[in-house]
């Protein structure tokens with residue numbers, strides 16, 4: 035099987051800005067997601083330089099951390115909410131079965147459910163095929 039994907043890059047307005055790191059992503063402290071030089075700038079999602087898997091699951095986790103750390107920075111406190119690199123990739127490995135790969139920095143497994151995370155499951159397939167689309171359209175994307 036040949037799986038061809040384009041290289042992941044940040045949009046030009048970041049890549050060509052002073053915020054870009056050497057690879058063109060918005061350079062942040064990967065734990066606090068705060069820009070090192072301009073401390074009132076935070077970044078998350080695909081555009082930020084944190085070395086996590088670029089997934090919506092990661093962005094969802096980062097949102098709460100960035101929100102708390104912005105409040106801390108605004109009030110002159112230390113950014114104490116730490117991102118562990120969480121990301122999740124539902125990998126369809128057979129008909130009706132998915133490995134819900136949830137991991138953080140360095141590939142550390144961070145399963146949400148108390149189940150062996152490397153076993154393909156129909157339960158995980160149901161999450162990917164039924165629950166996540168519903169959550170996306172009804173919980174994340176609202177008119």
Ligand SMILES: Cc1cc2nc3c(=O)[nH]c(=O)nc-3n(C[C@H](O)[C@H](O)[C@H](O)COP(=O)(O)OP(=O)(O)OC[C@H]3O[C@@H](n4cnc5c(N)ncnc54)[C@H](O)[C@@H]3O)c2cc1C
Pocket residue numbers: 045047078079080081088089090091092093122123124
């Ligand atoms: C095929 C595919 C499958 C995926 N499957 C999964 C999955 O199963 N699970 C998972 O968790 N993640 C998955 N992802 C990854 C997920 O889609 C991304 O990680 C997520 O969308 C990143 O969110 P973001 O808000 O950082 O960036 P984006 O969703 O890319 O949002 C950035 C937005 O900024 C807008 N924009 C760009 N330039 C400008 C500008 N100059 N001015 C104004 N707006 C601008 C863009 O139009 C876009 O709407 C998948 C991605 C792909 C491509």
